[in-house]
Amino acid sequence: MASLGVHVKRHKVTIVGSGNWGSTISKVIAENTRAYPQLFEEEVQMWVFEEQVTIPKTSRHFDAGSELCITPQPLSLIINRLHENVKYLPGITLPSNVVANPSLPDAVKDSTILIFNLPHQFINRICESLHGKILPYARGISCIKGIEVDESGVTLLSEQIGRKLGIYCGALSGANIASEIAQGKWCETTIAYDPPLMDSRHPTPIGTPHGGSPSASTINLVDPSGEPRKRSARLTPLPADYPPLNHENVRHLFHRPYFHVQMTSDVAGVSLGGALKNIIALAAGWVDGLGWGDNAKSAVMRIGILEMVKFGKTFFGDTVHTSTFTEESCGVADVVTSCMGGRNFRCAKMSIERCMSIDEVERLELNGQKLQGTSTAVEVNLLLRGRGMENDFPLFTAVHNILQGNVKPEQIPELIEPKDS
């Protein structure tokens, strides 16, 4: 508990985003800022994209006769008055120290910890708005699943946020469903946090980072066709009057009795898990739809996890740890959950049962929402094909070829069959 020692300042925390997942994380965080007053300011800011809402029936405060249920009011106002995000997390009481704030610059003012929890497509716009508004020594954690993949390589969302804002940004990912966590149903998550160690007199990283592995901020992106792409960040050190933001203290901010946190230094591994699992879930859905049973499904998961490891090592080198995929919530557990009942799994399974294309199932079942597995499979294939590596990832390649109509799900075993040793 050395890191709990007395410091002049305490960390102020802002959640950037207030949807279902953002509101859930704000509940978790606000419980912990109360539990660790030596480390954190009690009040947690939650930036709310303002909209006019009425209280729905699913809210604890629904009352057909009440004015709030008839006349739309600003969402931030309702959250602060009722301590419930009636639109995105109805039925759940938020701690009273969560303060909804519709002004982004005001919400992040003086915050040393920024937790990003908003849809992928808003990242760029929000980062632009934040520019110059945040503390130069703020630290971020991205709770946004997904990666950006194209022919040129893989970009992590946490990296993207960190680069745009000039701060260090870690990542959280795991087998998590927001509404279950909000209800206090137990699950686990993985947080990757690994800022470079810095000499506080100079605003540049020096030496080796926590955990002994190269820092995500100075990560060596291995380009299989050429030289390592070394990126070095110029970070402003956290002033010494704040408690250090080491693994122990970051864990204190997120860990709850119903939300168990493992800390790691492998930002790339944690981020890849949340994206690549969707490709595996498609294969698991097809296999299940074919009636091949649980053993075939678990074989698909096993092989998928090993392709994730290989993908990580290929594109991020040894900064990626095998164990992130095989032993952490963001790896094996998230794959298992996604292959038991996730959206990609269910749509792939239905596509077999109803003899439809998966695009048709998506259109009929998802009410305008999009499957992530199908687009990730296409993007990953673009990258692999461009480097002549399709055969090194037979499951990812099989999924892409099934989506393209080149092969059938029934061929999965032969497509991924290991050749004679």
Place this chain on the structure above:
Amino acid sequence: MASLGVHVKRHKVTIVGSGNWGSTISKVIAENTRAYPQLFEEEVQMWVFEEQVTIPKTSRHFDAGSELCITPQPLSLIINRLHENVKYLPGITLPSNVVANPSLPDAVKDSTILIFNLPHQFINRICESLHGKILPYARGISCIKGIEVDESGVTLLSEQIGRKLGIYCGALSGANIASEIAQGKWCETTIAYDPPLMDSRHPTPIGTPHGGSPSASTINLVDPSGEPRKRSARLTPLPADYPPLNHENVRHLFHRPYFHVQMTSDVAGVSLGGALKNIIALAAGWVDGLGWGDNAKSAVMRIGILEMVKFGKTFFGDTVHTSTFTEESCGVADVVTSCMGGRNFRCAKMSIERCMSIDEVERLELNGQKLQGTSTAVEVNLLLRGRGMENDFPLFTAVHNILQGNVKPEQIPELIEPKDS
């Protein structure tokens, strides 16, 4: 394909056992002895515990008017006439090169490969009957799941067979359901096979074994309270006129397009997986019965797999590989399958849903059969408690304490919560 070179002799294979799993494996093996005539004699012997049976309705040969469906006949005779094990694997055609043999000494005569596939409780008796009847240089593979655990330590069934017969015996385990494999539904399995390298002039193992790790036959059993328990086997080398029994050739005997085989050297890891997964499946069943959702279930699996790794390393030292549990079919995939719908999982889930003890559920649902998870949990706890190691295995210990009525399934998260780092 160096190992496919011409040798004077070919391996003769016997399956010791002809139940559901034994008959399924005989089908797999007999297809491969036909596919690799340079390595194996085509005919596969299958020892049958003789009994008088009539053809049931589930058989492909059922005909209400037929004599065979009215008057009992010896099972071996029916198998050899109809190429179907009408009692234990009805509806599946066995290759005609599977020869059922009710005489154990005759079935194993001149066989260089013995595949053990019979209920746990018959091992001792069968090994006694085999004594002096087998080739001194025969090799075994045990397909029997389970381990023997008591206060003094862990004994692998493959070790037990090998020691009693004075031969080397490997192990097969995976996410496998016999009837699905028999129908050609795709799955995977893991085979651990690692006999010591031997100088063929001397019937004692020398040097390092295949794979570079200590051989299972000269395994260092680490006794946490004392000295390593070194066991050294005196094996008779396989004569040079047989094709070598290396990983490549053992894989040829088992691998099929619908039954993918990974080879490993880690006999202890492969054997432990098949037994310890049943403890994990109980916890997953309780959590599912409580309605905590897939994320809680996948968290239980993840933690269980890591306790398996620790158990293996504690009691077998570094001969056990982490990857056997985290990356192979006998580890992660078998855990996942068992936690999705296995018998231990289902009974534990029902015990919550019906507010019954698991023993009651077992009595009502299993028709006299026994849950393996409950007895394994008790045995493992006896071992751990005796060494003061209960706290090192919080999930295994929680399962035992729930079974004993000391704690409730609802307490699982707090019981396994990692302490502050």
